[in-house]
Amino acid sequence: MSTTVRRVGRPRADQRPDSGISPREELLTAAAELFTTHGYAATTTRAVAERAGMRQATMYHYVAGKEELLADLLESTVTPSLALALRLLADDTASAEARLWQLCRSDVELLCAGPYNLGALYLLPEVRTRTFAGFHRARAGLKDAYGQLLASTEACGALDEGELALRTDLVFGLIEGAILIHRCDPDRPSDAFATATADAALRIAGITERPVSPAA
Amino acid sequence: MSTTVRRVGRPRADQRPDSGISPREELLTAAAELFTTHGYAATTTRAVAERAGMRQATMYHYVAGKEELLADLLESTVTPSLALALRLLADDTASAEARLWQLCRSDVELLCAGPYNLGALYLLPEVRTRTFAGFHRARAGLKDAYGQLLASTEACGALDEGELALRTDLVFGLIEGAILIHRCDPDRPSDAFATATADAALRIAGITERPVSPAA
Numbered sequence: 001m002s003t004t005v006r007r008v009g010r011p012r013a014d015q016r017p018d019s020g021i022s023p024r025e026e027l028l029t030a031a032a033e034l035f036t037t038h039g040y041a042a043t044t045t046r047a048v049a050e051r052a053g054m055r056q057a058t059m060y061h062y063v064a065g066k067e068e069l070l071a072d073l074l075e076s077t078v079t080p081s082l083a084l085a086l087r088l089l090a091d092d093t094a095s096a097e098a099r100l101w102q103l104c105r106s107d108v109e110l111l112c113a114g115p116y117n118l119g120a121l122y123l124l125p126e127v128r129t130r131t132f133a134g135f136h137r138a139r140a141g142l143k144d145a146y147g148q149l150l151a152s153t154e155a156c157g158a159l160d161e162g163e164l165a166l167r168t169d170l171v172f173g174l175i176e177g178a179i180l181i182h183r184c185d186p187d188r189p190s191d192a193f194a195t196a197t198a199d200a201a202l203r204i205a206g207i208t209e210r211p212v213s214p215a216a
Numbered sequence: 217m218s219t220t221v222r223r224v225g226r227p228r229a230d231q232r233p234d235s236g237i238s239p240r241e242e243l244l245t246a247a248a249e250l251f252t253t254h255g256y257a258a259t260t261t262r263a264v265a266e267r268a269g270m271r272q273a274t275m276y277h278y279v280a281g282k283e284e285l286l287a288d289l290l291e292s293t294v295t296p297s298l299a300l301a302l303r304l305l306a307d308d309t310a311s312a313e314a315r316l317w318q319l320c321r322s323d324v325e326l327l328c329a330g331p332y333n334l335g336a337l338y339l340l341p342e343v344r345t346r347t348f349a350g351f352h353r354a355r356a357g358l359k360d361a362y363g364q365l366l367a368s369t370e371a372c373g374a375l376d377e378g379e380l381a382l383r384t385d386l387v388f389g390l391i392e393g394a395i396l397i398h399r400c401d402p403d404r405p406s407d408a409f410a411t412a413t414a415d416a417a418l419r420i421a422g423i424t425e426r427p428v429s430p431a432a
Binding site: 122 | 253258395
């Protein structure tokens with residue numbers, strides 16, 4: 001039996017090509033590809049391990065399973081924007097309008113970055129479970145930061161709580177809507193699209209002129 | 217063996233409660249619930265049949281399988297808006313601005329309608345296949361109608377082709393982004409949200425005042 005196991009064609013962990021990225025990163029890249037092209041439910045942990053060029057048993061040295069990979073991938077679509085949002089909130093050298101514009105632009109770039117549309121994973125029914133609490137917290141924190149920046153703009157400063165929440169939803173919805181637009185036209189350069197989306201977000205907020213860009 | 221089969225607890229097709237809806241509609245409702253709560257890949261045709269209170273063999277009198285159910289559900293999120301869009305394009309008694317506003321508002325209402333967020337199914341990898349060509353055609357037709365209405369507005373009339381396409385993407389992205397917003401807050405009344413989204417879509421288009429509503 002053990003001979004049969006040794007004969008299978010999957011490369012052993014120490015035979016993986018030296019790509020310079022960590023085994024965990026290789027697993028994340030493999031999972032990103034398989035989850036977005038074959039679907040999350042249809043992808044086995046074994047398939048992820050094989051795609052990353054390692055045995056399933058080796059994989060478990062690096063991750064607990066495919067839920068953990070999905071959680072990591074989802075968080076990677078939010079945490080860089082959340083970190084930027086917190087820096088921008090603390091930076092009072094630029095106008096709220098300029099900081100909001102910068103956050104929108106950078107967030108769209110992030111959502112459209114990489115070869116796989118990870119945002120497509122947001123709508124998986126599996127993502128409702130407790131395993132993904134970290135992702136939901138980061139996403140709620142990011143949305144809250146959008147709300148705070150909006151509240152500091154001249155156009156939204158006088159809105160009541162309900163109106164501000166609705167305006168925040170619309171801006172956040174436009175930014176995340178980039179996931180759906182990007183999916184239909186994945187080859188479009190994200191640069192011009194991100195700029196146009198940031199301009200549109202400011203128009204939604206009621207800001208009619210693009211602010212002077214802050215020194216990032 | 218046949219006794220065993222007869223003893224299983226699933227009700228026979230003729231035992232379904234008389235709900236007044238057709239068997240096909242019952243299957244669609246069952247599929248909508250299971251696809252959005254358990255996931256498409258994780259749902260078997262047998263589970264759909266059972267949820268609809270009929271045997272799997274009976275189910276095949278009404279639909280060819282779960283792909284057909286998914287295709288129908290997806291098309292149901294688009295074809296009513298496409299029909300409205302075509303009526304609005306042909307109606308020159310109202311301004312383009314007013315017609316665009318009406319289309320946006322109605323489209324958001326449709327995307328947020330029903331107990332299940334069918335829009336969540338847009339991002340399934342399975343939807344890329346040929347089975348769903350009808351859905352993709354209808355969706356492309358709807359987006360094209362948005363583009364034509366936008367081109368007829370004063371604010372977008374002078375845009376070049378590339379700028380108009382980008383503006384159309386942004387408006388369409390905001391409307392479909394309602395899927396993502398709605399999912400986070402499914403209990404919000406869709407009426408006010410749809411109105412606010414239509415207002416926001418017009419601001420993206422560069423239209424600063426809500427047009428006088430046409431007599432629908």
